[in-house]
Amino acid sequence: MNPTHAAAPDHLPFFLPMPGTTDVLMVVMAVFLLLVVLAVGLLFLRLHTLPERIAHRSHKLQFEIVAVLGLLALFTHMHVFWVAGLLLALIDIPDFGRPLRSIAQSLEKIAGTTPDTHGAGVKDSPAEETDRSGIKSPQDTAGILPHA
Numbered sequence: 001m002n003p004t005h006a007a008a009p010d011h012l013p014f015f016l017p018m019p020g021t022t023d024v025l026m027v028v029m030a031v032f033l034l035l036v037v038l039a040v041g042l043l044f045l046r047l048h049t050l051p052e053r054i055a056h057r058s059h060k061l062q063f064e065i066v067a068v069l070g071l072l073a074l075f076t077h078m079h080v081f082w083v084a085g086l087l088l089a090l091i092d093i094p095d096f097g098r099p100l101r102s103i104a105q106s107l108e109k110i111a112g113t114t115p116d117t118h119g120a121g122v123k124d125s126p127a128e129e130t131d132r133s134g135i136k137s138p139q140d141t142a143g144i145l146p147h148a
Helices: 024-048 050-057 063-076 079-090 097-111
Strands: none
Touching: 024 050, 024 063, 050 063, 050 079, 063 079
């Protein structure tokens, strides 16, 4: 026996649940909506981190700046930071530090000094070592010309 109401039409659509049963279409649509919201959120985050991934993949020097611009764009909702980060990730800034470090190492080699490993300064060469009192011995300073 069909438990439909007497005022209901003879033909009802298939998606209407019977009284007292679970609405399957509503459950399916709720799961679908949840999955779509998660997928759109993931797509947004992937698009948002695009400049950061470009700068990281190509080992850019300005990676940290691009990352900060991405965070600023995320928290301030100002798209200009994202565009600036994308442009900065695509531009290849020349590395001026590497040739300068090479020049500094060459000058240290010529001068006979070695760089301090702790970054506190430059160690003296073995010819200029001091004794325990901190005074250079006369035989070490014999070859040094006086200042004019």
